[in-house]
Amino acid sequence: MMPNQADRVWLLPPKFWSATKEMPAEEIESLMERLMDCSASRDIESLEKFDFIVVGNPYINNAA
Numbered sequence: 001m002m003p004n005q006a007d008r009v010w011l012l013p014p015k016f017w018s019a020t021k022e023m024p025a026e027e028i029e030s031l032m033e034r035l036m037d038c039s040a041s042r043d044i045e046s047l048e049k050f051d052f053i054v055v056g057n058p059y060i061n062n063a064a
Helices: 015-020 027-039
Strands: 009-011 051-054
Touching: 015 027
Parallel strands: none
Antiparallel strands: 009 051
16 A cells, blocks of 8 residues: 555655755754654654655645
């Protein structure tokens, strides 16, 4: 059974790399742990604060 597209959490690599290029490795690791925790607990509100995270299908305009 495939998960619902609306429930998927996507990390957009180019935006992630841009946002983290000046961060030390330890800070990136901490950020990834936070993102994984938010994703596991389905804390959508926290995840949507990051411009490199999309909840739902990134190829569909969810604003419509």
